[in-house]
Amino acid sequence: MKFEIPVSVHWLANFTGAKLVGDDTQMATGINEIHKVQPGDISFVDFEKYYNKCLTSAATVIIINKEVDCPPGKTLLVTSDPFTAYVSIVKHFRPFEPANSLISPSATIGEGTQVQPGTFIGNHVKIGENCLIHANVSIYDYTEIGDNVIIHSGTVIGSDAFYFKRRKERASQYDKLESCGRVIIHQDVEIGANCTIDKGVSGDTILGQGTKLDNLVHIGHGVVVGKNCLFAAGVAIAGKTTVEDEVTLWGQVGVNKDLVLHKGAVVLAQSGVGESLEGGGKTYFGSPSMDAREKMKELVWVKRIPELWEKVMKKQD
Amino acid sequence: MKFEIPVSVHWLANFTGAKLVGDDTQMATGINEIHKVQPGDISFVDFEKYYNKCLTSAATVIIINKEVDCPPGKTLLVTSDPFTAYVSIVKHFRPFEPANSLISPSATIGEGTQVQPGTFIGNHVKIGENCLIHANVSIYDYTEIGDNVIIHSGTVIGSDAFYFKRRKERASQYDKLESCGRVIIHQDVEIGANCTIDKGVSGDTILGQGTKLDNLVHIGHGVVVGKNCLFAAGVAIAGKTTVEDEVTLWGQVGVNKDLVLHKGAVVLAQSGVGESLEGGGKTYFGSPSMDAREKMKELVWVKRIPELWEKVMKKQD
Amino acid sequence: MKFEIPVSVHWLANFTGAKLVGDDTQMATGINEIHKVQPGDISFVDFEKYYNKCLTSAATVIIINKEVDCPPGKTLLVTSDPFTAYVSIVKHFRPFEPANSLISPSATIGEGTQVQPGTFIGNHVKIGENCLIHANVSIYDYTEIGDNVIIHSGTVIGSDAFYFKRRKERASQYDKLESCGRVIIHQDVEIGANCTIDKGVSGDTILGQGTKLDNLVHIGHGVVVGKNCLFAAGVAIAGKTTVEDEVTLWGQVGVNKDLVLHKGAVVLAQSGVGESLEGGGKTYFGSPSMDAREKMKELVWVKRIPELWEKVMKKQD
Numbered sequence: 009m010k011f012e013i014p015v016s017v018h019w020l021a022n023f024t025g026a027k028l029v030g031d032d033t034q035m036a037t038g039i040n041e042i043h044k045v046q047p048g049d050i051s052f053v054d055f056e057k058y059y060n061k062c063l064t065s066a067a068t069v070i071i072i073n074k075e076v077d078c079p080p081g082k083t084l085l086v087t088s089d090p091f092t093a094y095v096s097i098v099k100h101f102r103p104f105e106p107a108n109s110l111i112s113p114s115a116t117i118g119e120g121t122q123v124q125p126g127t128f129i130g131n132h133v134k135i136g137e138n139c140l141i142h143a144n145v146s147i148y149d150y151t152e153i154g155d156n157v158i159i160h161s162g163t164v165i166g167s168d169a170f171y172f173k174r175r176k177e178r179a180s181q182y183d184k185l186e187s188c189g190r191v192i193i194h195q196d197v198e199i200g201a202n203c204t205i206d207k208g209v210s211g212d213t214i215l216g217q218g219t220k221l222d223n224l225v226h227i228g229h230g231v232v233v234g235k236n237c238l239f240a241a242g243v244a245i246a247g248k249t250t251v252e253d254e255v256t257l258w259g260q261v262g263v264n265k266d267l268v269l270h271k272g273a274v275v276l277a278q279s280g281v282g283e284s285l286e287g288g289g290k291t292y293f294g295s296p297s298m299d300a301r302e303k304m305k306e307l308v309w310v311k312r313i314p315e316l317w318e319k320v321m322k323k324q325d
Numbered sequence: 326m327k328f329e330i331p332v333s334v335h336w337l338a339n340f341t342g343a344k345l346v347g348d349d350t351q352m353a354t355g356i357n358e359i360h361k362v363q364p365g366d367i368s369f370v371d372f373e374k375y376y377n378k379c380l381t382s383a384a385t386v387i388i389i390n391k392e393v394d395c396p397p398g399k400t401l402l403v404t405s406d407p408f409t410a411y412v413s414i415v416k417h418f419r420p421f422e423p424a425n426s427l428i429s430p431s432a433t434i435g436e437g438t439q440v441q442p443g444t445f446i447g448n449h450v451k452i453g454e455n456c457l458i459h460a461n462v463s464i465y466d467y468t469e470i471g472d473n474v475i476i477h478s479g480t481v482i483g484s485d486a487f488y489f490k491r492r493k494e495r496a497s498q499y500d501k502l503e504s505c506g507r508v509i510i511h512q513d514v515e516i517g518a519n520c521t522i523d524k525g526v527s528g529d530t531i532l533g534q535g536t537k538l539d540n541l542v543h544i545g546h547g548v549v550v551g552k553n554c555l556f557a558a559g560v561a562i563a564g565k566t567t568v569e570d571e572v573t574l575w576g577q578v579g580v581n582k583d584l585v586l587h588k589g590a591v592v593l594a595q596s597g598v599g600e601s602l603e604g605g606g607k608t609y610f611g612s613p614s615m616d617a618r619e620k621m622k623e624l625v626w627v628k629r630i631p632e633l634w635e636k637v638m639k640k641q642d
Numbered sequence: 643m644k645f646e647i648p649v650s651v652h653w654l655a656n657f658t659g660a661k662l663v664g665d666d667t668q669m670a671t672g673i674n675e676i677h678k679v680q681p682g683d684i685s686f687v688d689f690e691k692y693y694n695k696c697l698t699s700a701a702t703v704i705i706i707n708k709e710v711d712c713p714p715g716k717t718l719l720v721t722s723d724p725f726t727a728y729v730s731i732v733k734h735f736r737p738f739e740p741a742n743s744l745i746s747p748s749a750t751i752g753e754g755t756q757v758q759p760g761t762f763i764g765n766h767v768k769i770g771e772n773c774l775i776h777a778n779v780s781i782y783d784y785t786e787i788g789d790n791v792i793i794h795s796g797t798v799i800g801s802d803a804f805y806f807k808r809r810k811e812r813a814s815q816y817d818k819l820e821s822c823g824r825v826i827i828h829q830d831v832e833i834g835a836n837c838t839i840d841k842g843v844s845g846d847t848i849l850g851q852g853t854k855l856d857n858l859v860h861i862g863h864g865v866v867v868g869k870n871c872l873f874a875a876g877v878a879i880a881g882k883t884t885v886e887d888e889v890t891l892w893g894q895v896g897v898n899k900d901l902v903l904h905k906g907a908v909v910l911a912q913s914g915v916g917e918s919l920e921g922g923g924k925t926y927f928g929s930p931s932m933d934a935r936e937k938m939k940e941l942v943w944v945k946r947i948p949e950l951w952e953k954v955m956k957k958q959d
Contacts, residue, residue: 104756106758107758107777108759110759110760110777122423124423124424124445125425125426125427125445126427126445126461126463126778127760128758128759128760128777128778128795130777142463142465143424143427143445143447144463144479144481144760144778144796145778146760146776146777146778146795146796148776148795158485158501160481160521161463161465161481161484162463162479162480162519162778162796162836163796164778164794164795164796164835164857167776167794167795167834167835167857168792168794168834170834170856170857170874172872178852179851179852179869180829180851180852180870181852181869182852182854182870182872184832195497196497198485198501200484200485200487200521201481201484201523202479202481202519202520202521202541202836202858203836204796204835204836204857204875206835206857217496217497218496218498220487220489220499222487222543223484223487223521223523223543224519224521224541224561224858226856226857226858226875226876235496235497235498236497236498238489238499240563241487241521241563242543242559242579242876244858244875244876244893246893254498259563259579259581260561260579260597262876262893262894262911262912264911277597277599277612278579278597278612278912280894280911280912295612295911296941306947307613309944309948309951310623310626310944310947311623312947312951313623313627313630313633313947314626316947316951316954317626317629317633319954320633320640320954323640323954323957439738441762442741442742442743442762443744443760443761443762443778443780459780460741460764460780461778461779461780461796461798475802475818477798477801477802477838478762478782478801479780479797479798479836512814513814515802517802517804517838518780518798518801518838518840519796519798519836519837519838519858534813534814535812535813535815535816537804537806537816539804539860540798540801540804540838540840540860541836541858541860541878552814552815553814553815553816555806557880558804558862558878559860559876559878571815576878576896576898577878577894577896577914594896594898594929595896595912595914595929612929624930627940627943627944630940630943630946630947631943634943634946634950637950637954637957640957
């Protein structure tokens with residue numbers, strides 16, 4: 009997320025109660041988790057094994073739970089609980105804005121776009137031209153939708169990332185990472201009924217031009233889907249995975265987080281993708297998924313075990 | 326879909342810019358994709374390998390991309406892009422009608438039927454007597470629902486078929502086949518929460534009398550389900566499959582398109598059905614699914630591979 | 643379900659047309675299916691093999707389809723169709739109450755709780771303080787929600803149990819067991835978008851403190867989930883299963899009914915749990931699920947079948 013106006017590191021140190029170390033003249037221009045960080049951003053780190061990654065990242069302001077050497081041109085905000093400091097900044101600059109009507113007055117809706125009854129369109133949402141948003145859709149704040157997009161009933165766009173930090177010492181152990189990212193849907197996308205598209209934690213969840221989703225599809229936080237993909241009913245993709253152009257996922261396929269499915273990959277129904285996939289028309293099957301032809305051979309081999317057993321037993325006679 | 330009044334082939338040729346070949350006196354009485362075609366219907370074909378199937382079908386008017394010999398009593402509409410011509414006719418005779426209220430004035434709702442708040446009931450919908458439609462359900466135009474039907478919250482009835490034609494040369498590669506079919510739900514059906522039932526492409530998606538669906542069930546376009554079926558939560562059935570009476574599908578089962586599940590078939594949880602199934606109480610399991618007892622044996626055989634390996638190794642000593 | 647005031651067995655015999663056998667002075671204080679029965683409750687039994695279980699249960703009033711010896715201090719209501727008698731009592735004391743507005747006047751909503759547009763809150767619902775209920779959520783009657791709970795759009799809380807009695811002789815074979823239980827959601831729970839949480843048949847479906855559900859999760863009737871569980875997107879849990887504290891279920895996991903998943907169990911994505919699981923950090927995988935490490939070994943063994951085959955063939959030469 010980018011801020012509307014830059015924020016001084018002094019204000020941030022004061023707001024979070026952190027100790028300011030390093031360059032005290034910086035202005036932060038946004039806030040991002042480490043995976044999405046850009047120059048000017050605030051980010052946070054609370055595990056020593058990730059210190060180096062964060063300190064050498066593009067982040068300008070780093071909230072950290074130990075006073076370490078500050079790289080030149082960066083600012084450290086040292087506090088015992090960087091996660092809570094990060095969340096407090098997110099909540100300050102992206103507070104929840106209650107809605108009083110189904111369609112927020114701050115939403116903009118393009119010419120020729122039809123919004124059916126019962127649909128909720130949150131604050132600062134932008135919808136392009138000639139879209140058709142069916143009944144009882146829910147579109148959270150800051151979502152952006154291109155032209156000629158069709159969204160079927162019951163679909164939810166922009167729900168929060170499923171992202172928590174465990175605090176074993178508390179009665180309620182999971183501390184919510186507040187999401188401040190968006191969902192961006194490009195032109196000519198169609199989304200079926202009762203799908204769920206989570207917003208990014210700090211960056212954007214994206215559906216590329218011409219991509220089509222069947223019903224009951226789940227797209228996790230920060231997933232980036234390319235152009236002209238087809239996802240059949242019941243597909244679920246976990247957070248931050250990249251799906252390149254022209255990928256086809258058949259029904260009930262599950263895809264793990266942080267993977268890359270390369271251009272043109274095809275995954276057969278009910279497969280579970282646990283590793284990144286090569287594209288170029290390669291086809292995958294199984295849970296865990298593998299090359300589909302290899303999987304088919306494997307299924308035949310399994311059926312031959314009794315025959316093999318008999319051969320071995322015979323030779324023992 | 327049937328037209329309200331028959332349409333002359335001259336009007337159709339003119340409307341689509343097609344060349345009229347064969348009988349120029351015909352009147353078209355409806356429009357259907359090839360799987361559902363009836364006498365009087367318009368249909369279309371754009372692959373040479375399907376020409377014969379379409380030309381010998383019951384269709385009276387055939388939109389085709391090559392001038393071929395016209396069978397007697399039929400009319401050809403020859404055009405370079407039959408798909409687009411077909412879609413343009415569908416859109417002309419079944420245009421999208423925007424809704425201004427949650428319950429359309431053209432919907433008819435039987436005596437004793439309770440519609441809870443937030444539910445959308447589209448144009449020309451017919452609902453029988455003594456039904457209970459819970460809150461935030463979405464029922465698209467032309468759906469027909471019998472008596473004593475219960476539909477739980479969040480369910481979507483009549484969303485579009487997931488059916489596209491690929492146009493590799495375009496930036497947005499998938500061209501939508503506009504659906505003009507309906508969903509027909511017979512008496513005593515119960516549908517759980519957040520289910521999705523797509524309309525047929527040109528024919529009807531049907532749920533037979535007494536069939537019960539748990540939550541989050543997906544029924545694809547043109548699926549015909551018989552009487553007294555039970556589908557547990559998370560079941561997904563792809564387009565145009567026929568499920569006969571008294572079929573039981575347990576949780577998260579997926580069924581491929583164009584299959585027949587015969588009367589009384591039982592499919593255990595998480596199975597993936599890729600072939601038509603015999604019924605009569607036969608039970609199936611696995612992904613891909615097979616006879617459940619055979620599958621159970623197979624699972625045991627897999628566990629015996631190490632033992633088999635050891636036997637073979639021993640004999641090598 | 644407990645009655646608001648106790649009901650005499652005479653009234654019950656008269657209401658159901660049953661013959662009263664045994665203690666005719668009893669007052670029934672509630673009604674429950676056999677799994678949840680407490681002293682004072684009415685329960686029912688219609689299979690001889692379950693007679694003993696029901697007659698020796700805590701139930702005070704037993705609706706039964708045969709005149710048997712009545713245990714001391716209990717009352718039998720003898721009728722040819724105990725199921726129908728039970729359902730008629732449930733419907734009498736927990737009739738469907740139509741709603742006229744999205745938020746029922748009998749619902750109570752705590753201070754600081756935000757309810758977004760399009761959300762339905764049924765009769766007698768209680769929601770705690772500082773909750774955030776997003777748009778187009780549906781909350782059925784009698785649901786109870788604690789403080790600091792977040793519920794995302796499209797989620798349905800309190801839909802009916804998927805529970806039917808088969809009547810093969812009828813045209814519509816499945817007779818609905820009317821649910822009169824509730825859903826109870828404890829503090830600090832977060833529920834994702836388009837989830838479905840069914841009410842209990844007669845007892846409660848419970849989500850314990852600090853538990854977090856991702857999107858499109860299904861929780862069956864009477865499931866009891868402990869504290870600080872994490873269920874990823876697409877998880878489905880069938881009726882009356884107990885999930886203890888700190889259980890983690892990854893994406894698209896399915897869990898069968900009537901099981902116990904002990905504290906700290908972890909189930910990997912797409913697994914199908916058909917048996918109760920030990921906890922303590924044990925990890926499971928597969929459909930049917932097993933110890934994850936054993937499953938991984940099994941997957942490797944399957945890949946070695948061709949090698950084994952070759953060894954056996956060689957020795958035959």
